[in-house]
Amino acid sequence: MNAKDEEEAELFRRAMQDVRPIKPSARAPGPRAPGTARGLRPRARFARAERAAVLAESLLAPGPFIDAQPGEELLFRRPGVPETVVRGLRRGSYRVESELDLHGLRALEGATQLALFLRDALARGQQCLRIIHGKGLRSGERGPVLKNAVNTILRRDDGVLAFCSARPNAGGTGATLVLLRRK
Numbered sequence: 327m328n329a330k331d332e333e334e335a336e337l338f339r340r341a342m343q344d345v346r347p348i349k350p351s352a353r354a355p356g357p358r359a360p361g362t363a364r365g366l367r368p369r370a371r372f373a374r375a376e377r378a379a380v381l382a383e384s385l386l387a388p389g390p391f392i393d394a395q396p397g398e399e400l401l402f403r404r405p406g407v408p409e410t411v412v413r414g415l416r417r418g419s420y421r422v423e424s425e426l427d428l429h430g431l432r433a434l435e436g437a438t439q440l441a442l443f444l445r446d447a448l449a450r451g452q453q454c455l456r457i458i459h460g461k462g463l464r465s466g467e468r469g470p471v472l473k474n475a476v477n478t479i480l481r482r483d484d485g486v487l488a489f490c491s492a493r494p495n496a497g498g499t500g501a502t503l504v505l506l507r508r509k
Contacts, residue, residue, distance in 0.1 A: 398499065399490070399491040399499055400473070400476075400477055400489060400490060400491045400499070400502055401489075401490045401491070402477075402480065402481055402486075402488060402489050402490070403487065403488035404486075404487055404488065407487050407488050411487070411488060411505065412488050412490060415454070415488060415489075415490055415503050415505050416490050416493070416503075417493075418493060418496070420453065420454035420503070420505065421454060422454050422455065422456045422503070423447075423452040423453065423454055423455065424443075424447055424450075424452050424455050424456075425455065425456040425457075425458065426439065426440065426443045426455070426456070426457050426458065427458040428440065428457065428458060428459045428460070428472050428476070429458060429459075429460055429472075431472065432471075433471050433472065433474075433475045436459070436472045436475055436476070437475050437479055440457065440475070440476060440479055441479065443455070443457075444479075444483055444485060444486070444504075444506075447506060448485045448506055448507070448509075451508070451509050452506060453505060453506050453508060454503065454504070454505055454506070455503070455504040455506065456492065456496070456497070456501055456502070456503055456504075457476055457501065457502045457504060458497055458500065458501045459472040459473045459475075459476045459500065459501070459502065460472055460473065460500045461473070461498070461499050461500040462474075473499075473500075476502055477502075480502070480504060484507075485506050485507050486504055486505070486506060486507075487505045487506060487507055488504075488505045489502050489503060489504040489505065490502070490503055491503075
């Protein structure tokens with residue numbers, strides 16, 4: 327240490343000679359997250375989103391990923407579901423009770439939104455849904471990313487009885503009509 331540093335250290339010691347540490351009080355509040363009330367433990371803000379992401383990821387992998395081409399129609403029915411039910415769904419015999427538009431989302435984001443949407447629709451007792459995923463014409467070599475994710479997730483969800491591509495005037499191969507189980 328040089329003379330200047332020693333001089334500054336001595337000045338600091340003299341300035342702090344009367345200073346005593348503050349005793350911790352039982353009532354003194356500890357650090358708290360912004361926006362929380364005193365005494366309440368802060369909650370994780372992203373817990374719901376994280377749970378949804380885990381759910382979506384589990385729906386996308388592992389297992390076979392069902393591939394569809396941009397103009398290809400989607401069609402699926404569980405064993406035991408009569409063909410007449412699928413025909414009725416294709417013709418528009420069921421009233422669409424809720425709709426989800428996934429345009430512009432990435433596959434994982436879309437899968438998360440779809441998983442939450444299906445869970446909510448089943449809880450509400452809804453039977454017919456429309457999911458708009460786009461045709462995937464601009465996806466290049468990857469093919470229709472959202473359409474394939476929707477196709478895969480719907481096939482894996484036990485709450486889904488059947489689904490098919492919408493009629494041309496309701497979105498065609500860029501939208502899917504879904505028939506859910508009744509409660």
